[in-house]
Amino acid sequence: MAERSAELLGREDVAAVTRRLYLDGPRPVSGAPLRVISCHLGGSSSVTAIRDGVAIGTSMDSARSPGLPQSNRVGDLDSAAFPCACAASASR
Numbered sequence: 001m002a003e004r005s006a007e008l009l010g011r012e013d014v015a016a017v018t019r020r021l022y023l024d025g026p027r028p029v030s031g032a033p034l035r036v037i038s039c040h041l042g043g044s045s046s047v048t049a050i051r052d053g054v055a056i057g058t059s060m061d062s063a064r065s066p067g068l069p070q071s072n073r074v075g076d077l078d079s080a081a082f083p084c085a086c087a088a089s090a091s092r
Helices: 001-010 012-019 083-090
Strands: 035-042 045-051 054-058
Touching: 001 012, 001 035
Parallel strands: none
Antiparallel strands: 035 045, 045 054
């Protein structure tokens, strides 16, 4: 995503850094910084901030609930924030 978006935006300097990122590590680029937000939305979702071909932030985490809400988890919403209907009926 980082490489292709740089190519489409005519930033060959950023695309070249991205292609060699795992070999050379992040490198400074000439000109204005290229900032891209990559969004993968669906049953599983993620958002990644990319600056000059390098991911600098992501909505994903190693735990099961942080990040964007998805079809199989609540994301950063605390699952205890909304009372369960079954718990409410059990207390009557």
